[in-house]
Amino acid sequence: MSAAYDLCALGNAIVDVIAPADDAFLAAEGLVKGSMQLIDAARADSLYARMGPGVEASGGSAGNTVAGVSSLGGQAAYVGKVAADTLGEVFRHDITAIGAHFDTRPLQNGPGTGRCLINVTPDGQRTMSTFLGAASLLTPEDVDPAPVKGAHLLYLEGYLFDPDAARRAFAKAAGIARNAGRMIALTLSDSFVVERHRAALLAFIDSEIDVVLANEAELSALFQTPDFDQALAALRQRTRVAAVTRGAAGSVIATASETVRVKAAPVRQVVDTTGAGDQYAAGFLFGLARGRPLGECGALGSLAAAEVIGHYGPRPQVSLKALAAEAGLLQAAVA
């Protein structure tokens, strides 16, 4: 069946506040480098007050992926909850300005638009403290069936496993996609998310998910083993396609019959790794939606991740479509 969208994503709609920090600041604030932790409004205010001067940019993992798919020349739709406030307007502007479909109704009379306070250390690592705000109040009623039915791929952000109503929104969207014969992809998002919801995630993967995206730490948390090959073998049995990123070592894509190893693309200087996994997902899933071979899907992921690592901010600053063309990707028709 033809599709209006390459991908329809459900995620936490969040605006990032990105500021440089040093290791001593992380230690003083009790922050674990490279992790994402949820914080409440009071902690968000007090942490923000001690952070350095920042830059604000629309973020949210799946929102970043939607931006990447759009930058690659794809069509994408987004479902996520902002509040009726300034940051919500910023989020809405940015995601529609890139050409994505977004019409989730903003939250009235509740918490403000979610914010992710991102401290970036000189090694380019990002440490995230997220006040979910309105994002966590996504409900099944927010899931418009039309873009889900009309997208080759439904993409679900693991972070939304935390709020109960959002998990029900996942179930609703998955049911719609399944009935429309669409593929369903899930990112595990964060090793702490996996630790909190391991059994539920495994059950959800078994019943609904065709494509799992993860990094090594998340994969390890899901199967409670530090042995990469063992964990990958376990994941391979539970889903059709697994794509696991390994930082500078690239990624591994596994299906029942295939294992494809993909190199990381070269990065001139690692400035800020925020959005690297999200952009890998963008490239990989766009390739999948367009029916490209798995190796090319992975190469598109590497290319998109490399671009975003080279600058502050979680979304592409140049046309990924042009970068892909330069790299000879997405060119010839697939036989």
Place this chain on the structure above:
Amino acid sequence: MSAAYDLCALGNAIVDVIAPADDAFLAAEGLVKGSMQLIDAARADSLYARMGPGVEASGGSAGNTVAGVSSLGGQAAYVGKVAADTLGEVFRHDITAIGAHFDTRPLQNGPGTGRCLINVTPDGQRTMSTFLGAASLLTPEDVDPAPVKGAHLLYLEGYLFDPDAARRAFAKAAGIARNAGRMIALTLSDSFVVERHRAALLAFIDSEIDVVLANEAELSALFQTPDFDQALAALRQRTRVAAVTRGAAGSVIATASETVRVKAAPVRQVVDTTGAGDQYAAGFLFGLARGRPLGECGALGSLAAAEVIGHYGPRPQVSLKALAAEAGLLQAAVA
């Protein structure tokens, strides 16, 4: 007399919204490349709706200069009007997080915090459309005498010549600085500002200003001549120190007895010229406040401008103090 601050600046307190654009977009929107135009709230909304996805960052010309002075290791104070809203909180956070003094009371029950919509073309040129909002409602009552008295230099942003109450705030601040024996510097800000207020600016320079910062276009507008040498000669007669930037050609510093030509610092890639003039002012004025020779003041200006041109956003992303040390500036005591 000793001073708590190197510089106290009065300016339009504004948050920038920076987005990539092409020349066709500027043409379609009737925007003159490289210029700053004032817009009202309705136009700000409609222009924002058509702009690409953006990044938000604290801006405002003098605010950027304060950030540069702080990054150079200086002490700075800022006077400017934000509203009691989200963007106002962002502005306040950023300017205090860099260590500057800022306690202007936010505006209640009026327009929102000012926004500058900045379209950046692939050539790195920035074209600015500014909704002043609360910024234009700076009044003489907002000028706290303490930081003005306590700063080596009072720095006034020419953009504030537009609103009448702000011009009165200038006069108040200038009077306080004069009585405290401080130097007073003015940036002409924009050639259209100069066209609008030529006579008043000349009178203000004659009566109050020790240091004038300008670019070539502003200098040309002030004296209504395209002849650079003729315009510089005219400015030299009206103020103690004139520093005129000439883009890639560097800058020229003129006093009654001296003319110092300063090269531009090398820039690897021109990404976004937003803030280049503001950072030149930061380096130049910091050098002046610390009693450095004029050539070194200009070199500090070039160094600060080069850093900010290399990335999106109007404020330094690395320590200018460290860059200055690498370049051998600000090292030996002045004899």
